[in-house]
Amino acid sequence: MECTAAGPGSGGGEAGSLAEVLRGRPPMARELPSFDTGRAPDRPGPLFEEWLLGAVRAGVPDAQVVTLSTVDADGRPDARVLVLRDVDAERGAWWFAADADSPKGRQLAATPWAALTVYWPALGRQVRLRGRVETGGAEQAAADFRLRSPAARIAVLVGRQSERLDGDAELADAWREAEAVLDRDPQTVAPSHTLYAVVADEVEFWQGDPGRRHVRLAYTRNPDATWRRGLLWP
Numbered sequence: 001m002e003c004t005a006a007g008p009g010s011g012g013g014e015a016g017s018l019a020e021v022l023r024g025r026p027p028m029a030r031e032l033p034s035f036d037t038g039r040a041p042d043r044p045g046p047l048f049e050e051w052l053l054g055a056v057r058a059g060v061p062d063a064q065v066v067t068l069s070t071v072d073a074d075g076r077p078d079a080r081v082l083v084l085r086d087v088d089a090e091r092g093a094w095w096f097a098a099d100a101d102s103p104k105g106r107q108l109a110a111t112p113w114a115a116l117t118v119y120w121p122a123l124g125r126q127v128r129l130r131g132r133v134e135t136g137g138a139e140q141a142a143a144d145f146r147l148r149s150p151a152a153r154i155a156v157l158v159g160r161q162s163e164r165l166d167g168d169a170e171l172a173d174a175w176r177e178a179e180a181v182l183d184r185d186p187q188t189v190a191p192s193h194t195l196y197a198v199v200a201d202e203v204e205f206w207q208g209d210p211g212r213r214h215v216r217l218a219y220t221r222n223p224d225a226t227w228r229r230g231l232l233w234p
């Protein structure tokens with residue numbers, strides 16, 4: 001690829017130093033685990049659990065944080081990180097919680113398809129999955145909400161996520177009001193708090209190799225809910 005005046009390697013003097021810093025930091029330049037695809041299970045859920053727990057054991061910070069990608073009404077992609085709440089390994093469903101009134105909630109209501117991506121740096125492992133998004137029931141959402149810390153519940157009750165904020169004072173007022181609501185009735189549940197499941201139809205496990213011979217195993221769901229799997233070129 002040719003570099004433009006504003007592109008990588010173009011900058012002289014101090015401006016060039018960021019590209020140099022980036023070039024000097026090749027990813028995955030460390031010892032990484034192997035991935036014996038011949039021993040992979042016949043469905044992706046159990047392998048995801050194994051990799052996630054492996055990342056937790058390896059001390060990866062926030063190993064349960066994943067990137068959720070959605071599309072907006074114009075078909076433009078949008079993405080943000082959030083916490084994985086659970087995995088139904090049998091069914092192949094990945095659960096997360098979000099506000100139905102947030103941009104992502106509205107995007108999912110209009111286009112109930114999403115991708116989840118996670119990278120665990122210490123292990124050089126990435127998982128990518130895509131599928132249809134289902135919404136959990138009100139009882140399930142309420143149970144999840146009540147298990148949250150008071151601060152997390154207040155944050156959801158405050159609402160208006162991703163709207164323009166005029167200033168700290170406005171937020172402080174809304175926070176106090178939400179606190180008072182929770183004080184009056186600790187069983188209060190934010191009605192827009194929602195559990196979502198990405199019911200995956202494609203899941204890829206990617207094991208990085210410092211020598212660039214990455215190992216990739218892709219699962220695809222069959223119409224009868226079994227899975228077929230195969231290797232991908234790196």
Ligand SMILES: Cc1cc2nc3c(=O)[nH]c(=O)nc-3n(C[C@H](O)[C@H](O)[C@H](O)COP(=O)(O)O)c2cc1C
Nearest residue numbers: 065080081082083097098099102103104105161162
């Ligand atoms: C580590 C981390 C965890 C997060 N967890 C959640 C989460 O579980 N649910 C959520 O809605 N937002 C979570 N967020 C905030 C989202 O990244 C995002 O800012 C917010 O949901 C608004 O997204 P939207 O405007 O696309 O709706 C988290 C952010 C970080 C950095």
